[in-house]
Amino acid sequence: MQPVSDQKIIVLCDFSEQMNEVIVHGARMADMLRKELCLFGLWKNKLQKTQVQEKLVDLSRGLKNRLPELQISNLILKNTLERNIAKLVDDYNAVLLVLHQSLIGATLKAFRESSIAFLYVCGNSQEYLQYKNVLVPVDYRKASKETSLWASYFGRFNKALIQVVYARETNKEDEAKLIRNVGFFEKFLNSLHVRHQLVAGKSSSWGICKGTLNRSAEWKGDLMIFSGSSSITLLDLLIGLPEKRIVLRAGNLPIMLINPREDICMMCD
Numbered sequence: 001m002q003p004v005s006d007q008k009i010i011v012l013c014d015f016s017e018q019m020n021e022v023i024v025h026g027a028r029m030a031d032m033l034r035k036e037l038c039l040f041g042l043w044k045n046k047l048q049k050t051q052v053q054e055k056l057v058d059l060s061r062g063l064k065n066r067l068p069e070l071q072i073s074n075l076i077l078k079n080t081l082e083r084n085i086a087k088l089v090d091d092y093n094a095v096l097l098v099l100h101q102s103l104i105g106a107t108l109k110a111f112r113e114s115s116i117a118f119l120y121v122c123g124n125s126q127e128y129l130q131y132k133n134v135l136v137p138v139d140y141r142k143a144s145k146e147t148s149l150w151a152s153y154f155g156r157f158n159k160a161l162i163q164v165v166y167a168r169e170t171n172k173e174d175e176a177k178l179i180r181n182v183g184f185f186e187k188f189l190n191s192l193h194v195r196h197q198l199v200a201g202k203s204s205s206w207g208i209c210k211g212t213l214n215r216s217a218e219w220k221g222d223l224m225i226f227s228g229s230s231s232i233t234l235l236d237l238l239i240g241l242p243e244k245r246i247v248l249r250a251g252n253l254p255i256m257l258i259n260p261r262e263d264i265c266m267m268c269d
């Protein structure tokens with residue numbers, strides 16, 4: 001058996017009905033990437049702290065009985081996710097946070113402060129637990145290249161096929177930027193011997209994520225990775241960020257968000 005890294009896959013446990021779905025995906029990721037699975041809870045007062053701690057201990061004990069090969073720990077911190085996201089990375093070696101898609105609205109502020117990816121999941125059907133067919137929409141933004149690192153992890157550690165779905169641009173300047181981004185993906189994935197293919201999307205850069213989601217079943221995707229908003233406008237604040245709308249429309253398709261405004265925390269082999 002390969003040694004397990006001290007880096008952690010953090011599962012946000014809110015003790016809702018959907019929490020087990022998140023734990024299943026978290027366990028799958030921890031096993032795939034050879035990381036420790038960490039069940040994480042938040043508390044606001046001493047009574048809640050005791051209750052959360054007891055629930056997490058019971059939960060981790062039950063998981064260890066069912067998954068003895070998995071390294072499992074638990075962690076509780078005071079206050080909100082936004083206040084603790086840096087601490088999770090700096091003090092507890094978090095490399096990924098797994099949480100339910102219904103929490104997207106409540107956790108976007110934490111995501112925008114995060115240097116690790118957020119994986120939003122819903123459901124626990126085997127079809128969406130394979131992580132073997134990864135869809136990566138690519139637009140003309142420089143931030144679009146940031147998704148390549150996590151795409152490569154799935155290719156290297158899970159032998160996944162990476163489908164690079166590139167946008168369609170008519171503006172020459174935007175098209176040139178897009179071509180450079182696609183070329184970067186090709187060169188980077190080739191250098192790591194990651195299986196991949198280029199797929200021509202039908203949408204512009206502004207709609208390529210939505211277009212990829214709409215065709216995910218056609219392409220048999222079981223994960224989509226994309227970079228969040230590089231800048232936030234007044235319109236975004238009024239109608240909601242595009243990443244929020246995508247996650248809420250994803251159904252059972254897991255969505256991994258990469259924060260384009262922070263240096264990405266790298267995973268150790």
